[in-house]
Amino acid sequence: MKVVAEYLKAVGLFKVYDKDPDLYYSSVLELDLSTVEPCVSGPKRPQDYVKLS
Amino acid sequence: MKTDWNACLTNPVGFKGFGLAQERLQDSSKFSFKGEEFNLNHGSVVIAAITSCTNTSNPGVMLAAAILCKNAHERGIKIKPYIKTSLSPGSQAVSRYYELSGLTKYLDAMGFYHVGYGCMTCIGNSGDIHKEVEEAIKEKDICAASVLSGNRNFEGRVHPFTKANFLASPPLVVAFAIAGTVDIDFETEPLAHDG
Numbered sequence: 001m002k003v004v005a006e007y008l009k010a011v012g013l014f015k016v017y018d019k020d021p022d023l024y025y026s027s028v029l030e031l032d033l034s035t036v037e038p039c040v041s042g043p044k045r046p047q048d049y050v051k052l053s
Numbered sequence: 054m055k056t057d058w059n060a061c062l063t064n065p066v067g068f069k070g071f072g073l074a075q076e077r078l079q080d081s082s083k084f085s086f087k088g089e090e091f092n093l094n095h096g097s098v099v100i101a102a103i104t105s106c107t108n109t110s111n112p113g114v115m116l117a118a119a120i121l122c123k124n125a126h127e128r129g130i131k132i133k134p135y136i137k138t139s140l141s142p143g144s145q146a147v148s149r150y151y152e153l154s155g156l157t158k159y160l161d162a163m164g165f166y167h168v169g170y171g172c173m174t175c176i177g178n179s180g181d182i183h184k185e186v187e188e189a190i191k192e193k194d195i196c197a198a199s200v201l202s203g204n205r206n207f208e209g210r211v212h213p214f215t216k217a218n219f220l221a222s223p224p225l226v227v228a229f230a231i232a233g234t235v236d237i238d239f240e241t242e243p244l245a246h247d248g
Contacts, residue, residue, distance in 0.1 A: 038239075040054065040225060043061055043198070043217035044068050044208050050057045052225075053240040 055238040061217070062095055062196065071095075071196050071216060084189035086135045093189045093197060094234070099182055100137045100199035100215055101230035102174035103165060103223045108202035109142035112150065118223035119156035122163040125231055129248025131163075132230045135186050138164035141173035163227065175203025177210050190214050200229040 008014035015023050038052040057069075062078060064070025073095070082093045093099075103109065103118055132138060140160055142148065148167055151157045160166070172178065179199075181187070190197050191214075199215040202225075206218035219235055229235060231244045 038225070040200075040219045040221040042206055042219035043058075043071075043235075044206060046205055046220055048068060050054055050219075052054050053238055 055236060058096055058217075058236050073196070080193045080195060082189040082193035082195050084185045086183065086185045089134070091133065091135060091189075093186070093193075093195045094236070095196040096217070096234045096236035097195065097197055098136055098200055098229050098233055098235060099186050099190070099197045100174065100179055100201070100212055101132070101226050102137075102139045102141070102179060102199070102201040102203070103226050104139065104141045104173045104201055105175035105203040106143035106172070107204050108223055109147055110144065112147075114202075114223045115142070115147055115151075116154070116156070118165075118227050119151060119154075119160055121224050121227045121231075122165060123156060123159035125227070125245070126159050126162045130231060130245045131248055133233050135183055136164070136230055136233065137179060137182050138166075138230055139168045139174060139179065140165040141167070141169050141171060143171065145170060163230075165227070172203075174199070174201050174211060175205065177212065179212055182212065182214060187214055198229075198235045200226050200235065202226050 040050050041048055061069050062071050062073045066072035084091055108114060196216045198217040199211050200219045200221050202223045206220050211218040228244055
């Protein structure tokens, strides 16, 4: 983590999510993690969501 | 999963259907492999692969898969020998942290040997399955399954003999390999019994 932080600071890419006034996100997506359930996809297409239980 | 799978078996042929007649649901194809007798049914897992870029770049799920291997191995649980198991992470970093955390031996013990790095099973490069398994599938036209942590599962992509191909997280790949079938409800049915 230290190396990554040092590197990002050195190249000017180190940002703090809610503290940098110059930070601009073109869109913000929210995900309620309590809605995430164990699942698989199939049997023939990645978009065919199947709940595990 | 169990409800969905059983619906898929008899649904008309399509993205969610294999078009089997009711009387074929109990099909069972007997074969012997390395001196032991086994049965393949619809939903039997014949390929289980932790593979490809996406999932294997997440150390959390990779460690979960390895820890499941450790726990299963320590309880004497084995994966059926005819299931082709493999581990092909996208990066060598995975092998290094497995080695450093002492988990490689448990993956090996459960048959998830490192086979290389990259797309592998995700793009249909798992190679042949055992001849005996292939014959057993063909004999009764079994809807055999692969379970992989890849990104795509279109029919025919992963393997010509696995009609059903489920994308799952690495620990679920191990879990389905242990169970040996996709016809299971993990909430109510045991994965296996202690060996």
